[in-house]
Amino acid sequence: MSAPTIDDVERARGVLAGRIHRTPMLSSAALGAHLKAELFQKTGSFKARGALNRVAALTPDERSRGVVTWSAGNHAQAVAWAAAQYGVDCVVVMSMHASPSKVAATRGYGAIVDLEAPDHAIAFDRAMAIVEDTGRVFVHPHNDPYVIAGHGTLALEMLEDVPDLATVVVGVGGGGLVSGIVTALAGRARIVAVEPEQAQAFRAGLEAGHSVRVETNTIADGLAPPFAGELALQICRGAVDSVLVSENEIAEGMRFLYARAKLACEPAGAAAVAAILAGKVDIAAPTVAIVSGGNAVAEQAAAILGGR
Numbered sequence: 001m002s003a004p005t006i007d008d009v010e011r012a013r014g015v016l017a018g019r020i021h022r023t024p025m026l027s028s029a030a031l032g033a034h035l036k037a038e039l040f041q042k043t044g045s046f047k048a049r050g051a052l053n054r055v056a057a058l059t060p061d062e063r064s065r066g067v068v069t070w071s072a073g074n075h076a077q078a079v080a081w082a083a084a085q086y087g088v089d090c091v092v093v094m095s096m097h098a099s100p101s102k103v104a105a106t107r108g109y110g111a112i113v114d115l116e117a118p119d120h121a122i123a124f125d126r127a128m129a130i131v132e133d134t135g136r137v138f139v140h141p142h143n144d145p146y147v148i149a150g151h152g153t154l155a156l157e158m159l160e161d162v163p164d165l166a167t168v169v170v171g172v173g174g175g176g177l178v179s180g181i182v183t184a185l186a187g188r189a190r191i192v193a194v195e196p197e198q199a200q201a202f203r204a205g206l207e208a209g210h211s212v213r214v215e216t217n218t219i220a221d222g223l224a225p226p227f228a229g230e231l232a233l234q235i236c237r238g239a240v241d242s243v244l245v246s247e248n249e250i251a252e253g254m255r256f257l258y259a260r261a262k263l264a265c266e267p268a269g270a271a272a273v274a275a276i277l278a279g280k281v282d283i284a285a286p287t288v289a290i291v292s293g294g295n296a297v298a299e300q301a302a303a304i305l306g307g308r
Contacts, residue, residue: 039294047078053150073102080111142174142229151180171271175232222268
């Protein structure tokens, strides 16, 4: 599988033009950084960029067969939404423990949701079986060049808003977003990949030299895949710095964004800010922290914001 190029990212921008939001770039004096507010994107996260670019690239035969994907929630919603834009039948495999609100939103976009798997890793295996049995096209969240190129369009917007960008801080799960940013920036800024201490699929993959399965247990479900994408790892190897944040630091980042920036993000969306607040990123001005999603579970968000 070939890695996408900057030309692929530029083409993706043309595909997405007028179909997704140009999300705002905010500034925070208290943080000492800019905030790319991607929680205001279609479907509530950056995932809409890659999903729409991938579905748009389907051939007529592939569209007739339909798509299937695997997700804890945000990619699920994005692929369901993107498929609906093109009238493509969509099946999403999630685990039986997936957030009920994210399941409901995915169904609301018109997808069939399969909740038979007992955990996220087995859900992936189940999605692969569906591909084998039905011929549906699998839309991988972090191992597809079209998805990665679509996510890279976020970085093109950042460069337009902050031309002298020095550092990008981004939460990382499977690596789809960070690999798109690496592709689009092509060495023009330092990139810091932030993971929960309790969900280290990306770091484990970088250290091993290939994707490996890990156990995860974090409030940031959007950053907790059981493994990172091989293509994402290939793109990012030697191109990013890796930082870990604790559960308490993620919660503090979420509270900071709510109180000081008025951004109601989900835990995964607060990881980048959490790393800066915890002093784990040596900020070179100007810095952009990506607030990647806002699909918070109400009860969880209330508990975190209330300090519980």
